[in-house]
Amino acid sequence: MSKQNPNDAITQKFVLELNAVLAIENAGMERLHTRIQESRLDEIKQQLQQHLHESTDHQKRLQKIIQDMGGEPTQEKSGLPLPVYPDIIWNMMSNSMTKQEWELKRAEEDLIVENAEAVCYTMLIQKAKAGGDMFYDTLESLSLNLKDEQHMIDWINNNLPGMLTRLWPSMQTNHSKDNSNDQ
Numbered sequence: 001m002s003k004q005n006p007n008d009a010i011t012q013k014f015v016l017e018l019n020a021v022l023a024i025e026n027a028g029m030e031r032l033h034t035r036i037q038e039s040r041l042d043e044i045k046q047q048l049q050q051h052l053h054e055s056t057d058h059q060k061r062l063q064k065i066i067q068d069m070g071g072e073p074t075q076e077k078s079g080l081p082l083p084v085y086p087d088i089i090w091n092m093m094s095n096s097m098t099k100q101e102w103e104l105k106r107a108e109e110d111l112i113v114e115n116a117e118a119v120c121y122t123m124l125i126q127k128a129k130a131g132g133d134m135f136y137d138t139l140e141s142l143s144l145n146l147k148d149e150q151h152m153i154d155w156i157n158n159n160l161p162g163m164l165t166r167l168w169p170s171m172q173t174n175h176s177k178d179n180s181n182d183q
């Protein structure tokens, strides 16, 4: 249980930061569901499924520490930090990229999202440490969440080259004919 006064301004600001990350996790879960549905590679499907379970734990940990600090866990979803391409480039991508290329592009986007989550947890841990005793109780949960994010980042980094090698032959032979509904 928190020893803080819920009305303390610093605590409220920290709760706000925790809720901001919770909103990213909430949005990330929605994206993971979509990715599991669409992925054509069994190993990435399984890894995404595992990370979905981990993300459920992330939500629960964040919800608990927010409540322990007297806050209300958000159910809102943030926008995810993914590139929004210029129309002209987006149209060319939509008209030319094969399913295999989209598979790689989505994996690239997975990596962007997971890195962003890791940055958020790293910053929260730094702020919690700066708060000393006030936020000490949050450190274990935040560190566990960061560890999962880092594991997911490492998995993608380690497996992207193999995915590229496997998809490359079909990327060379397949063209835009089969991808018009992919995005």
Ligand SMILES: [Fe+2]
Residues within 6 Å of the ligand: 028, 051, 055, 114, 117, 149, 152
């Ligand atoms: Fe994540």
